[in-house]
Amino acid sequence: MSIKQLHHLLPGESAKIISFHTDLTLQSRLVEMGILPGVEIRLMKKGPFKGPIEIKVRGYEVALRYKDAMQINVS
Amino acid sequence: MDNKTPLIALMGNPNSGKTAIFNLLTGMNQKVSNYPGITVEQRRGNAQLTDTCAVQIMDMPGTYSLTPESLDEKIVAQQTLKWLNGIDRPAAIISVVDAGNLSRNLYLTSQVMELGIPVIIALNMMDRVKKKNQNIDSKELQKILGVHAVVPMSAREKWGINELQSELLNVITKANIEVSTHIQMEIPKEIEKIISPISEFLYDKNNHDNYITNVQALRIITRKSALELYSECKNLTGAEIKSLTLLRDNVAHEIDELGLNHRILEATLRFEMLDNALKDHTLINQSEIKNQSRSERVDKILTHKWVGPLIFITLLYGIFQSIFTWATIPMQYIDSAVGYLGNYCVQLFSPGILRDLLVEGIISGVGAILIFLPQILILMFFMTILEDTGYMARVAFMMDKLMNKIGLHGKSVLPLMSGYACAIPGIMATRTIDSWKERLITIIVLPLISCSARLPVYTLMIGAFIPNKPILGFLNLQGLTMVLMYFLGTVTAMVIAAIISRFIEEKGKSSFVMEMPPYRMPLAVSLFRQVYTRGKLFVINAGKIIMAISIVLWFLASFPKPDSDEESFSIQNSYAGKIGHAIEPVIAPLGFDWKIGVGLITSFAAREVMVSTLATLYNVEDEGDDFVGITEALKNEVNPLTGLPKYTPLVALSIMVFYVYAAQCMATFAIVKNETNSWKWPLIMIVYMTGLAYIGSLLVYQGGQMLGFT
Numbered sequence: 018m019s020i021k022q023l024h025h026l027l028p029g030e031s032a033k034i035i036s037f038h039t040d041l042t043l044q045s046r047l048v049e050m051g052i053l054p055g056v057e058i059r060l061m062k063k064g065p066f067k068g069p070i071e072i073k074v075r076g077y078e079v080a081l082r083y084k085d086a087m088q089i090n091v092s
Numbered sequence: 093m094d095n096k097t098p099l100i101a102l103m104g105n106p107n108s109g110k111t112a113i114f115n116l117l118t119g120m121n122q123k124v125s126n127y128p129g130i131t132v133e134q135r136r137g138n139a140q141l142t143d144t145c146a147v148q149i150m151d152m153p154g155t156y157s158l159t160p161e162s163l164d165e166k167i168v169a170q171q172t173l174k175w176l177n178g179i180d181r182p183a184a185i186i187s188v189v190d191a192g193n194l195s196r197n198l199y200l201t202s203q204v205m206e207l208g209i210p211v212i213i214a215l216n217m218m219d220r221v222k223k224k225n226q227n228i229d230s231k232e233l234q235k236i237l238g239v240h241a242v243v244p245m246s247a248r249e250k251w252g253i254n255e256l257q258s259e260l261l262n263v264i265t266k267a268n269i270e271v272s273t274h275i276q277m278e279i280p281k282e283i284e285k286i287i288s289p290i291s292e293f294l295y296d297k298n299n300h301d302n303y304i305t306n307v308q309a310l311r312i313i314t315r316k317s318a319l320e321l322y323s324e325c326k327n328l329t330g331a332e333i334k335s336l337t338l339l340r341d342n343v344a345h346e347i348d349e350l351g352l353n354h355r356i357l358e359a360t361l362r363f364e365m366l367d368n369a370l371k372d373h374t375l376i377n378q379s380e381i382k383n384q385s386r387s388e389r390v391d392k393i394l395t396h397k398w399v400g401p402l403i404f405i406t407l408l409y410g411i412f413q414s415i416f417t418w419a420t421i422p423m424q425y426i427d428s429a430v431g432y433l434g435n436y437c438v439q440l441f442s443p444g445i446l447r448d449l450l451v452e453g454i455i456s457g458v459g460a461i462l463i464f465l466p467q468i469l470i471l472m473f474f475m476t477i478l479e480d481t482g483y484m485a486r487v488a489f490m491m492d493k494l495m496n497k498i499g500l501h502g503k504s505v506l507p508l509m510s511g512y513a514c515a516i517p518g519i520m521a522t523r524t525i526d527s528w529k530e531r532l533i534t535i536i537v538l539p540l541i542s543c544s545a546r547l548p549v550y551t552l553m554i555g556a557f558i559p560n561k562p563i564l565g566f567l568n569l570q571g572l573t574m575v576l577m578y579f580l581g582t583v584t585a586m587v588i589a590a591i592i593s594r595f596i597e598e599k600g601k602s603s604f605v606m607e608m609p610p611y612r613m614p615l616a617v618s619l620f621r622q623v624y625t626r627g628k629l630f631v632i633n634a635g636k637i638i639m640a641i642s643i644v645l646w647f648l649a650s651f652p653k654p655d656s657d658e659e660s661f662s663i664q665n666s667y668a669g670k671i672g673h674a675i676e677p678v679i680a681p682l683g684f685d686w687k688i689g690v691g692l693i694t695s696f697a698a699r700e701v702m703v704s705t706l707a708t709l710y711n712v713e714d715e716g717d718d719f720v721g722i723t724e725a726l727k728n729e730v731n732p733l734t735g736l737p738k739y740t741p742l743v744a745l746s747i748m749v750f751y752v753y754a755a756q757c758m759a760t761f762a763i764v765k766n767e768t769n770s771w772k773w774p775l776i777m778i779v780y781m782t783g784l785a786y787i788g789s790l791l792v793y794q795g796g797q798m799l800g801f802t
Contacts, residue, residue, distance in 0.1 A: 045314065046156075048355075048356040049199065049359055050196060051195060051199065053363060056363075062391065064490065065397040065490070068489070077607060079606065
């Protein structure tokens, strides 16, 4: 599968996280919530007008900002 | 709470139901205080396990890990580091785990297990797991992890709490419990070697076992701020920390050169361990992410692009409607109770300064604020419902983009909305915003939203001076003016937010990683407890400052007493009157005379006091909410120089604009001082709001005159 960024996924689409280039604070927040390379996620919905993006991971749901989602590579 | 009662720490992720378990264990027997110097709440409570045996439960802030990132996490990380070094160690730790979200919740649990303190896992929310026809073998889980016990339970359905209590009893009565960590991270030899300079350093200092030392080293590598904790714990000297910092930076660099990321090292190893340990036990269902949950279907409507905001606005309208209608009756009761108390004191004590101080100063001053308590409580009630059902998270989701543009957070929306009723509960509600900068900006602009205390002033001015005539066929000039005032405050708040967001430095990066909890019914018990706690906080914290300022204002309005008894006392000769006269030159360009000036000063107690002050000044008997007397008095006031009416629609407009902006409610600033922990921010707010008020009124009055309005 080709590599793309999280915000390119369509609602309902699943993917595996490959790597991320977000700022460091966000990185540690993401990993301690179990969102790290190798983990499978599913995009739930996108907020209107490039608003937050909600994903499902490890059986719970979490929202990220659009600009942060752009820094997360998935495949 | 004496020192002999064994201490039990309660830890867990946010949204794991930790607070519900704390409430079940302690009942009404709890104490809420702030951690020293910061506004994170610290709860402690006694739990009676048997007739003779009680423990003290300490509720730690909800966190995802022991890595010190946010304020809450710093507190928890600091506390646990102390425990690790043998200071104030609790007898046991209850780790609350959301059974539906096992691997993420066990991340924190596995870190806690490394402290060498017996851990009991409260496997909460089992009701939801069972509803999905799944089960978790708690015995098996206990064996895998090696914790003292795993207690399946549901705080919501109130089962499992007895088992949790008996496990607690078990752990505190047994002497010398062997604590071992069954599962350990597999630290590759290569990494162990790289981190060895740090681990050897720590080993020499603390003498913990090899594994624990390695874990500590990993945490320092992950996050530099973990080192600050050591200096705050006075565990290492300044020089030692310096050399450790150097070591740490080198090691972090070496790890990155291997193609790894030092920031996610601990998390990667730890989740690897957890995922491996749990993988043979269908405990976590990876295919879970494929299923559509009920919440997801509900969300399709509630956060829909167009329908979502519509539902939100309808809900808000309903809430504010009920605040104004439901609060009327209790407000009348409080009003008459305060009046009754005042009269009672008048009869009880002999006339004199002390009686005046008590009745006119303290009772009426505090009464003026207490009258808003029903509105505050009702608003708090609805806010808590929105929060507990999970709807608030969806509002934040919908609004974040818009709010972020002006430097605010999706979670700023509800506090700002509460500002229409009263700024105080709004400011308290900003606690849910985890970015300090966005929270601070929300607090700073919040008092610009027209609260219900401005309403009496607007009503008086509009009723007296704005003609009740139709405009554009279907609108009414009076109604339109009122809407305009609310609009003015709201728009200004947005503009100010956008401006100051450029000047305030971030204390830690703002991030919007927000868990979207599943929708659920709020629990009545925790709902009422929350409302009660917040209400109490308001009365006690704000009350102290309000009492002090009420006394000062009373003094200013009642002294100096006239020299002879024949001379009747009038507020004109009081200090307040003198200040009013003294500031008249300053406020004259706004169209205000000294009487309005006195009103502005007394408004500092609460804005609606303006109305009663003017009533006193015109010697009008204020009969309840009936403004007719004062309305006529204001209309009839004649300017002695020109012979024309003194107050005109333009003056009224100028006064209203002043009230939209001015910093007048001392209770608000008392709360801001509490929430930000310094006088800096309240002072900045007083300055900028007063400036806005003056310039706004000046523009209205002078501009209006230039355009030929009166």
